[in-house]
Amino acid sequence: MEKQERRYGNQVVLLEGAALGADLRYTPGGLAVLTFTVGAQTRGEEGPVYIPVRVLGKRAEALAEALEAPVGVFVVGTVETYRPEGGGERHSVLAERVRVFALAEEDLTPPDGKGQRRMKGGLSLFAGVGNLARPVEVSRGGSTPFARSVLAVSRTEDQADFVPFVAFGALAEALEGLDKGTPLYLRGRLVHDSWTTQSGERRFGxxxxxxxxxxxxKEGREKPLPKLAEEADFPDFPEDLPF
Amino acid sequence: MEKQERRYGNQVVLLEGAALGADLRYTPGGLAVLTFTVGAQTRGEEGPVYIPVRVLGKRAEALAEALEAPVGVFVVGTVETYRPEGGGERHSVLAERVRVFALAEEDLTPPDGKGQRRMKGGLSLFAGVGNLARPVEVSRGGSTPFARSVLAVSRTEDQADFVPFVAFGALAEALEGLDKGTPLYLRGRLVHDSWTTQSGERRFGxxxxxxxxxxxxKEGREKPLPKLAEEADFPDFPEDLPF
Structure with missing residues (x-):
């Protein structure tokens, strides 16, 4: 029997943008799964953001209808690491709450190369506490220092979600030397992008x-990192730095 | 017997800043109530923010100890309208989750006139859906249009929280003419400030x-506004505009 585990609430994601490509499916077990993408323009002309979102259960069915027309959504959720049927490991935002609002034509950007439109403005924010799943790596090759690592965020006693992050400039320098296991609070802009692994594979996350x-x-109650941390995918340096 | 009402989750508040003046008390009924203020500097040198926070129950006791030293906190919660024993109506952020992080000396601003220090940087964000409790009033007296109203956010079937808001410039103009009851999504910077009512009373909120x-x-499931909406305090135009 599957036990209902207490969720720790160690992280929160807020999204605000256009709801794109809503798709309702059912698992073999009958669970409704609604997927859509939140498209926003969080930094003026720069910084388009497309975040994949999943909604599970009864709420998925109710929401699917509302997302048929082009609408805006406000989502409160968490970054989840999940394993799709085809294998591998994927990331999406698991929605706890979704609220729908109307979008006018002038709220949307012109279609991009793929024909997708985003909401002008919007929000894509992650904040959470966890422990470094990898030592911080700092690169000084570019015009500004660049740091990367992965935050392991405990979801339940046995599970964690893995949140890769990057930092630039003074923030990157402040992170230099932090080792695996270091407890951190992290807040920033959540993006979904692609990179090529050292073995040449294209990854999205x-x-x-x-x-x-x-x-x-270090709190007395701190748990050791779940074993999954060893398997966390570690993104390579992005191909296109944001500046 | 008091029934346990389902909370709607129509709003969320995120705070990130220094935890100031933590104070643990007990109600006559034995409920632990921890109050503290989150102090942050959300807009560079300008824009100090002090937000009153309440934590209830067992978590209040556990947290009180952690807040004895100067620490930073990340808070997820909601704006609540509550009625203190002395009468009247007050606002604070009711915390659902609080996470603590370390603050170094250089993370804090120098003491202000009252001796309070804030965290440099930080966050004070409100997002929620509700209905206008008052028609929007727009003033064009200053250098830029200025709008104000109050958003009534349903908390349970019978209760609502009232969130006064202001808007400037093009956003103020876009709100012009919206009547009481209009359903809105609102997102912005949460601040705690003071104003003088038309009857000369000094108010904080x-x-x-x-x-x-x-x-x-307008959704089919939309409930009529709770009666409390009529009583919502309506702030006057602030004495000091933020620009």
């Missing part, structure tokens, strides 16, 4: 562009 | 400086 990182105190 | 406002579609 969520990633946080850090805006604030703070050391956490 | 939470207020949102709108960054995004969207019309919501």
């Amino acid at each position: 969520l990633r946080v562009e850090a805006e604030a990182v703070r050391r956490r105190r | 939470l207020r949102v400086e709108a960054e995004a406002v969207r019309r919501r579609r």
